[in-house]
Amino acid sequence: MKITRVRVAAQAFFLLLFLFFAFVTQFSYLKGYPVSLFLEADPLVAFATSITTHSLYRGLLWSLVLIAPTLLLGRIFCGWICPYGTLHQFIAWLASGKNTKRRMEANRYRSYFATKYYILAAMAVAAIFGSLQIGWLDPIPMLSRSLTVAVWPAIDAATGLIFIRPYVFQFSWVVGFILFGLLAMNAIIPRFFCRVLCPLGATLGVLSRFSLWRIDRDHEKCTDCDLCKNFCEGASDPHLDLRKSECMVCMSCIEDCPEDALSFRFMPAPEREVREPDLARRKLIFSSLTGLLFIPFTRRSGATTTNFSKKMIRPPGSVAEPEFLERCIKCDQCLRVCPTNTLQPTMLEAGIQGIWTPIMNMRTGYCELNCTLCGQVCPTGAIQKISIAEKLGLGTYTEQGPLRVGTAFYDRGRCLPWAMDTPCVVCEEVCPVSPKAIYTRPKTVTDRYGEQVHLEQPHIDPVRCIGCGICEHECPVEDERAVRVTAVGETRSTERRLLLDG
Numbered sequence: 001m002k003i004t005r006v007r008v009a010a011q012a013f014f015l016l017l018f019l020f021f022a023f024v025t026q027f028s029y030l031k032g033y034p035v036s037l038f039l040e041a042d043p044l045v046a047f048a049t050s051i052t053t054h055s056l057y058r059g060l061l062w063s064l065v066l067i068a069p070t071l072l073l074g075r076i077f078c079g080w081i082c083p084y085g086t087l088h089q090f091i092a093w094l095a096s097g098k099n100t101k102r103r104m105e106a107n108r109y110r111s112y113f114a115t116k117y118y119i120l121a122a123m124a125v126a127a128i129f130g131s132l133q134i135g136w137l138d139p140i141p142m143l144s145r146s147l148t149v150a151v152w153p154a155i156d157a158a159t160g161l162i163f164i165r166p167y168v169f170q171f172s173w174v175v176g177f178i179l180f181g182l183l184a185m186n187a188i189i190p191r192f193f194c195r196v197l198c199p200l201g202a203t204l205g206v207l208s209r210f211s212l213w214r215i216d217r218d219h220e221k222c223t224d225c226d227l228c229k230n231f232c233e234g235a236s237d238p239h240l241d242l243r244k245s246e247c248m249v250c251m252s253c254i255e256d257c258p259e260d261a262l263s264f265r266f267m268p269a270p271e272r273e274v275r276e277p278d279l280a281r282r283k284l285i286f287s288s289l290t291g292l293l294f295i296p297f298t299r300r301s302g303a304t305t306t307n308f309s310k311k312m313i314r315p316p317g318s319v320a321e322p323e324f325l326e327r328c329i330k331c332d333q334c335l336r337v338c339p340t341n342t343l344q345p346t347m348l349e350a351g352i353q354g355i356w357t358p359i360m361n362m363r364t365g366y367c368e369l370n371c372t373l374c375g376q377v378c379p380t381g382a383i384q385k386i387s388i389a390e391k392l393g394l395g396t397y398t399e400q401g402p403l404r405v406g407t408a409f410y411d412r413g414r415c416l417p418w419a420m421d422t423p424c425v426v427c428e429e430v431c432p433v434s435p436k437a438i439y440t441r442p443k444t445v446t447d448r449y450g451e452q453v454h455l456e457q458p459h460i461d462p463v464r465c466i467g468c469g470i471c472e473h474e475c476p477v478e479d480e481r482a483v484r485v486t487a488v489g490e491t492r493s494t495e496r497r498l499l500l501d502g
Helices: 003-024 043-053 058-073 076-081 083-096 100-106 111-128 139-159 172-187 192-197 199-208 252-256 281-299 321-327 333-337 373-377 388-392 426-430 470-474
Strands: 213-217 262-266 343-345 358-360 407-410 438-446 452-460 483-486
Touching: 003 076, 003 083, 003 139, 003 252, 043 058, 043 111, 043 199, 043 321, 058 076, 058 199, 076 083, 076 199, 083 100, 083 139, 083 172, 083 192, 111 192, 111 199, 111 281, 139 172, 139 199, 139 333, 172 192, 192 199, 252 262, 333 343, 333 373, 407 452, 426 438, 426 452, 426 470, 470 483
Parallel strands: none
Antiparallel strands: 213 262, 343 358, 407 483, 438 452
16 A cells, blocks of 8 residues: 555544544533644644743643654654645645646745744744744644634534534634635645744754654665655655755655655665755844744733723633733634633734634623533633632632622613613523622602603622623623623732722
């Protein structure tokens, strides 16, 4: 059996496995599947979060499973496992046609393929100073985010097969067009994302320079026909001195060689390989400075501290905002598993650092009282795994009280009993905590027509309110609700306390 057929079978298996995990990452299908396995096994996620948090989250030990074979065989993850890379390879194959000469030219190494190493350098320097941004371009979080925010909802809108009820996500069109654009680039440059932009590929490329096995060329047998470039996935120049950091171990060159001049050998002669990535020192310094300057430029707005947005309501169990931004990889698994659709990807609510991180939007949903699924699927601990008892402040957690994500406030100019002499007690009826955080006071008023109207005017007890948002979600006043939840009073931050004794 040809080794490339084995590789294609492996790629198909891992892509289908990833799609399966992505599909069952919802409250009705979860059932204990290890849905975060690909994210936890991502070496770049482990590397970057360990730098930002100065510790390695226990689930990320799975990354060692990929680092070990990389040190032995090279970038085998890129060529055999990565589901995002498989998608790009498939689109590139569809677009390549039957023109062998064109394919061979497209698979020649170009100097701009080193861009991914500069991106990695910028992200690594930013991580050193506490800003985790690898989720923008790391292929595993990117694919997870794209499926959650754009692909699954689009399929559901067309077929009604994915969700129990339609999910909506703000800026889903942005995520969708980024995915479409990157896939479309394969028609111009095969595996464009993998060769040019992928920081995970760059990480594995750096590690692969130490690999013990690699493609080796027998100069005496080689006739310089260049057919080895025909289906070379990494554009690693197997017809010359192999670029070790670019080789994806696809083995296509070995099978395409008509002279059997190529083989996969243990520690071949080092003079017939290019071990180091093709980097320019000045560009590397510039990219590192970019990562360094990203910190002061993005944090001067105070978006994570004193000038925080009232809309920046994080899921229950989230760590304090500075640490949250050090851990969240923007995979949006939590958005997918949320049963009420309240979790949404941010744009600028949390500043540039927080783009694509999760916040709660009470217009689209609310925090289900007995749900902690978002923490169960978070691969990095940005949202901690908590129990229902801890969330509600029951049992051994009675003294610390329930976890609060914010506090509800009334806009009396829009509230029906307060402003329009219209009876309404919806917010009080749906308030889930006991005793209720919303209570009413009776009042009798005379309307403009001289009729007496008996009203129950609602009030918020800030000691009881946990910010779940069901009152805002169910408020009958459309557009801007008469009761709205803001981030003030959240448990995770003492700086955002509403009450002096809170």
